[in-house]
Amino acid sequence: MxxxxxxxxxxxxxxxxxxxxxxxxxxxxxxxxxxxxxxxxxxxxxxxxxxxxxxxxxxxxxxxxxxxxxxxxxxxxxxxxxxxxxxxxxxxxxxxxxxxxxxxxxxxxxxxxxxxxxxxxxxxxxxxxxxxxxxxxxxxxxxxxxxxTATTDQAITANDAAASGAIAGTGARPDGDWLEHNGLRVNPDMRLALLGRDGAEHELELTRTEFDLLAALVASRRRVRSKSDLALLLRGESYVTDHYVSDADKRAVEVHMGNLRRKLGDSITSPRWLETVRGVGYRLAAPSER
Missing domain, CATH: 3.40.50.2300 (Response regulator)
Incomplete structure (x- = not known):
């Protein structure tokens, strides 16, 4: 164009x-x-x-x-x-x-x-x-x-949908509400992630991809998201089986998840926010009273 x-x-x-x-x-x-x-x-x-x-x-x-x-x-x-x-x-x-x-x-x-x-x-x-x-x-x-804004009409439409719902397929609400879990608060519309530490709330400095992954998992709650599913989400594609997801795409998701865990200060063995489901993918950890 x-x-x-x-x-x-x-x-x-x-x-x-x-x-x-x-x-x-x-x-x-x-x-x-x-x-x-x-x-x-x-x-x-x-x-x-x-x-x-x-x-x-x-x-x-x-x-x-x-x-x-x-x-x-x-x-x-x-x-x-x-x-x-x-x-x-x-x-x-x-x-x-x-x-x-x-x-x-x-x-x-x-x-x-x-x-x-x-x-x-x-x-x-x-x-x-x-x-x-x-x-x-x-x-x-x-x-x-x-x-x-100079993209094709299709890309513009998809961008508008992403802006109102934050991430395709997350189920996040478009009214600006915060999604909360174990002291972590995520606002998909404002693209903010806040984490409570030492009696204060701190903004997490996340990359675009890290935020997309976090928002998707928090919105999905305890539902497991596979690596293929998350790879497609990051590419702006939906839950369809005719899109090819390579091993490199899956490894990229693993790398981003590792970086995200590090920034959260989360533990792989005793997770507070991000839980690995071996051989499948990831989901939000169980609610905690801590």
Whole structure:
């Protein structure tokens, strides 16, 4: 969809391989983005700072500043969606990428249609707040949100539904009510998670994905959510069996859940909030009187 001026969707490509860089330019341009191509981490960070993109594709194995460090620097000031592209497929690499601030992680060689589908799925999810990204520039978040309105009618409709119900499939109420459990309070509409500690309530600094997972599990109460189910939820898809969920998608859910537990200070063996159902998925832990 063609748009003019600041309303045009912008994507920054950070990739040192010229052939892949040109392929990404083609794919993203066909998807309706103005593609800004860079060949190294330093130039990529500067492009993100000056152009305030909606999406960043980021190669991991670059000379000098690698993709992990580049993602951390971008995430320090930008709320852009980051998709890491890499030939590495080890779990530790996925963990490093997600912890550095990536929203998705795709191994090479990748299929252009899959990349486009994953990006469009991310665009259907609510934009993160400043808290989610640490301390991004407000202008970047604002420009990215504005750019997001240039999506197709289908994506806009899905975004509106996500904003009113928070997460597709969670059953969260659209009236702004708080969901509460064992001293944890979550407001899907405001995208806030507050945790009571030491007699005071503290706001949890969660990424977009961590918040989506937490909101889904709190809203589902004791109903088990499978890893496949949660992976589809994060991609903006519903409970249907014809969507493929890879092992990498499931591992990504595991990584995000581990990060979420760490931020909550939750125990795997004696959980207060997030309980693992072995071989199936996750659910909210039993109510506690503590």
């Amino acid at each position: 063609e748009t003019q001026g600041d309303d045009r969707r912008i994507a920054v490509i950070i990739e040192d391989d010229a052939d892949i860089r040109h392929l990404l330019e083609t794919v993203l341009t066909q998807a309706g983005f103005e593609a800004i191509a860079t060949a190294n981490g330093a130039d990529g960070v500067e492009a993100v700072r000056t152009r305030s993109p909606l999406v960043v594709t980021l190669d991991v194995s670059m000379p000098g500043m690698d993709g992990f460090e580049t993602a951390k620097r971008i995430r320090a000031f930008s709320s852009a969606y980051i998709v890491m592209l890499t030939a590495r497929n080890e779990e530790i690499d996925t963990l490093q990428g997600l912890e550095a601030g990536a929203d998705d992680y795709i191994t090479k060689p990748f299929r252009p249609r899959e990349l486009r589908a994953r990006i469009e799925a991310m665009l259907r999810r609510p934009r993160q707040t400043a808290t989610d990204a640490g301390s991004p520039a407000s202008g970047s978040a604002s420009a990215a949100t504005t750019a997001g």
